[in-house]
Amino acid sequence: MDRALYLAMSGGKQVMHAQTIRANNLANVNTTGFRADFEQARAMPVYGEHFASRVYAMTENPATRYEAGALIQTDRSLDVAMKSDGFIAVLDAQGAEAYTRSGDLQITANGQLVNGSGLPIMGARGPIFLPPINEISIGEDGTISIVPEGGTAAEMATIGQIKLVNPDTQLIEKGTDGLIRAKTGVPFEQNLTAQLKSGFLESSNVSAVEELTKIMSLSRQFEMNIKVMDTVRNNGNASARILQRNA
């Protein structure tokens, strides 16, 4: 029997991986600050002393799409969106620095500034803690100014700055928890030109039309692989019949 069956099977299996990546993008079509993933297939030839027809497929996701999503106005002073390229620095579950575009900030019971997933926001000099406040405003460069509790607007004080970074997208990757990290593991320096906008959140950058189209085309691709498997089976049946007649 021709081993082409296994080639078609590998094709179909890899298309299912690709389909999963696209489905994940679409599932996150409303996730604040989500960055869509790409998928691509690579030819993986098997070399050896045989006719060079064994080329298996392999799906991989070479990169994440870092272009900006749309800004959604929320009018909440603790909602921030990146206006320029770049990321907000947070601390991940292990306490290491990671980056995100999701800026739905909150203040915890002990006054720490965290994002919507509860990750501490990194300031220029470590995590940010706030005293009890009357009012808070976050400037375009991430500067946090507050009116302390019982104070008046004239007593506005600057108490910290959110660390913003703007690394080359070649140097970053998405981790298994969805946070962006430096490939080298060394935190990036604060970027003074990166800009925030308070009162806004950034939407997911998933293009729904593109993802749906891709899912349709992957479905057809999958069916073609199955069709090849069907053809291989028919070939097998035909040769079995011929051999029967000769018997």
Next chain:
Amino acid sequence: MHPALWVSKTGLSAMDKQLSVISNNLANVSTTGFKKDRAVFEDLLYHTVQQPGGLQSQNTQLPSGLQMGAGVRVSATQKNFSEGDYNVTDRDLDVAIQGQGFFQVLMPDGNMGYTRDGQFQLNAEGSLVTSSGFLVEPQINIPQEAASVTIGDDGTVSIMRQGSAENENVGQLTLAGFINPEGLSSIGQNLFVETAASGAPIIDIPGTSALGNVRQNMVETSNVNAVEELVNLITAQRGYEMNSKVVSAADGMMSFVIQQL
């Protein structure tokens, strides 16, 4: 089975939750002192199928790996404590808070509840209660012979007795504030209760701190913006439809396999 099925299932259930949050907001568009919620979406973990940098052969490396996301989840609902509009009602016992504070309410189980709904009433003993009949803390009693009740910006409650020209001080409303009001837990009846996330209440007299002033003859309306909710409704509904399209695409692939092989 096809992993995309499970991934889009997470999308469907997240959009479904978003829809319940939106519909609850819209249902409370006229609830006094209501604070809107929003669903916080978060991507789930990623599953590494091939590690980037893995060896393809002894001398060659794979330049990129394969990571597949497992979908989305609603990690929290976040309350938005922005102030609603103020509605002048000209009723003596209607009080609105202009600031970040809450009225304190003694719940029947003896715990404290906190509310922004200042549509107070009197019970049979003349005590100030909420519309659910829970006592306002600190307790304030209005004598029966009071002709008029005045609540000052600083929360002082005074009455004028029939036939008297003197104002008589009968109590003091205080406000409670929280460092993280978004950490309060809503229990219905316009009440919130304290949690570990909200921190302990800071109690103060109105007009002296961030907790704000109280304003008599007014109520605070819901802070739900109907237009914003309807736009959210559209995105949630379309998100739902797209995810269900993925389910049917994955299903189509599987049924094709069954038919053809």
